Amino acid sequence: MPELPEVERVRRELEPVFRGQRISRVVLNRENLRRPFPVGFVTRLEGQTVGTIARRGKYLFFLLSSGEMLLVHLGMSGSFRVARRGELPAPTSDDPGHDHVVIDLTSGVRVVFNDPRRFGVMDLMAAGPPGDGLALGPEPLDPAFDAEVLARACARRRTPIKVLLLDQGVVAGLGNIYATEALHRARLSPRRAASTIATRSGRPRPAARRLALAIKEVLTAAIERVPGRRYRESRFRAYEREGERCRRRGCRGVIRRIVQAGRSTFYCPVCQR
DNA sequence: ATTGAGACCTGTCGGC
DNA sequence: TGCCGACAGGTCTCAA
Numbered sequence: 001m002p003e004l005p006e007v008e009r010v011r012r013e014l015e016p017v018f019r020g021q022r023i024s025r026v027v028l029n030r031e032n033l034r035r036p037f038p039v040g041f042v043t044r045l046e047g048q049t050v051g052t053i054a055r056r057g058k059y060l061f062f063l064l065s066s067g068e069m070l071l072v073h074l075g076m077s078g079s080f081r082v083a084r085r086g087e088l089p090a091p092t093s094d095d096p097g098h099d100h101v102v103i104d105l106t107s108g109v110r111v112v113f114n115d116p117r118r119f120g121v122m123d124l125m126a127a128g129p130p131g132d133g134l135a136l137g138p139e140p141l142d143p144a145f146d147a148e149v150l151a152r153a154c155a156r157r158r159t160p161i162k163v164l165l166l167d168q169g170v171v172a173g174l175g176n177i178y179a180t181e182a183l184h185r186a187r188l189s190p191r192r193a194a195s196t197i198a199t200r201s202g203r204p205r206p207a208a209r210r211l212a213l214a215i216k217e218v219l220t221a222a223i224e225r226v227p228g229r230r231y232r233e234s235r236f237r238a239y240e241r242e243g244e245r246c247r248r249r250g251c252r253g254v255i256r257r258i259v260q261a262g263r264s265t266f267y268c269p270v271c272q273r
Numbered sequence: 274a275t276t277g278a279g280a281c282c283t284g285t286c287g288g289c
Numbered sequence: 290t291g292c293c294g295a296c297a298g299g300t301c302t303c304a305a
Binding site for chain 2: 034075076077098115116117118119157158159163261262
């Protein structure tokens, strides 16, 4: 499920739960997710007090009093539940289903990590700037990410712009939905070679300016959006709207679905050029 | 150096 | 009802 906005929302939900709390108990209901839990995972977590939770791209970093950091990636289907102890089955129930990790805090709160597809990751890493060593590109909401940076990353790249936006080394945190949505917002065809929005004579093209801005707008709106009625309806302007009318004012196009790098892309062939 | 295809998993949904 | 394929918001690795 989660791209940058969803991960950021998880961060905001969990930080007040964890911050300043000590981890009293950790239970693993299996030995791996996408990859094995690191050696000593449980003992290195138990007894630690958690500080802030940082985010880089789609990764979360729980800062521990030991100096280590707990790294979490939600993959496709990872999620956390927060409950009071006792509201849930014992952490070592016979059938944990997809509840792979249970974390008890001294506050009496229990946090459960659930991940049916197990594309998620949990790991422990040495102290350091969150994200170091993960080869992530800039944070799209950081002012340092702008049209120039984006244009430079596009230079001489013949790959379609949509595919390039999914490259976490180019910009960290976009996934299939928000790459799709940003391109719709910027009125850019997902099929365009990335190089066609690169710099020209040292200046970013207007397309690069529109796209950098659209990325920021789409992500910001998604972080702040409040779920509610019509949430699903109004969520996307292109994603999963194949066959529907383009929602851009004045545009009479119909949203098409294509496959790029094995993933669905939705776009309006009329207003996205 | 890039790029595409396949692999990793389970769940859901639509069609027959 | 059941079976089957297509598809799902993400990486990672391998081969061309």
